[in-house]
Amino acid sequence: MRKPPEDGTKFDRDNLLSLLSVYTTQFASYTTLLWQVPALGLAAQAFLMTIVLGSHDNTSDGAKYAAGILSIVVAGASIRLMHSQRGRAINQSELAKRVSRNLALNELLGTLHINDAAPQSTSPEDVWDVNHWTYGLWLTCMALFVGVDLAVIASIAAGTGWFT
Template identity: 35%
Template sequence: MNPGPPDTQVEDQVSRDVLIAAYTVVGARRTSLDTMMWQVPALATAAQAFLLTIALQTDGSRAAQAIAAALGAVLAVLSAQLMAKHRHLEMSDSRLTERIERQLGLERGLGVAPHAAGRLRLGERQPWWIRLSSYRLWLVGVATFGVADLVVAFDAMANLGLLG
């Protein structure tokens, strides 16, 4: 006796269970990457403050000032790259999460997908300072530290005395 075609309801349930499991894993990883991305500028700012304190000391040696400032410039580049890498991976997981949400039909049930862009979730026009990309602003900030470090390093190496 032929049992007939497999129960499609069971197949849909297995598929839904797999999607939910994948959603949980990808969502947790996305959150972790987002957290790491914002830890980078926080830690880099603390390190920059330490290095610039050494680099801008007027009673220190020019060599120590130049080395501290050069290390700060390297730190700025490393921080920007790491922040960009975490952002890229987080955005990749965000897109995957959105696809899973569509397949699970979460948008139909909630009116908007939980991981949709902020402008879609909020539904209202936000002030310009809210719409600015914090990620891009922080990259500019990290780059600004790098430029300041290069100026201090050049000043110390050339013994120009521009900064003190």
């Protein structure tokens, strides 16, 4: 059996509902940030790749190098930020699950069966799971940008014009 907090605080149903509200709000915030990162990273990549791959004679190799290196930095920062926000979302989801269990939400709400949801069948406790295959896809896309950026920089350095 769990010990009550040392300060004598009791966690009644209202306290637990307040905690659940806080954790789910934080979960939503981190999840929103998680999926904004790849969109913003992709916009930055598109802008930088326009500079790097531009066939304009007035764009110096130095500018192309700088844009290529910055593109690599943006991809790396996007990967790191996505991973960080996902980790925070997972922490909040775990806390929400624990409070949901303590509130016995499974007994109150039962199993969720929704055809167009992901996952299609879950419980009120496990609905907070953060395991999207799309996360891995976006990480792969950002890593591919790094590879393409390195290839373009090598092409510029070799003077081969493989991409322009």
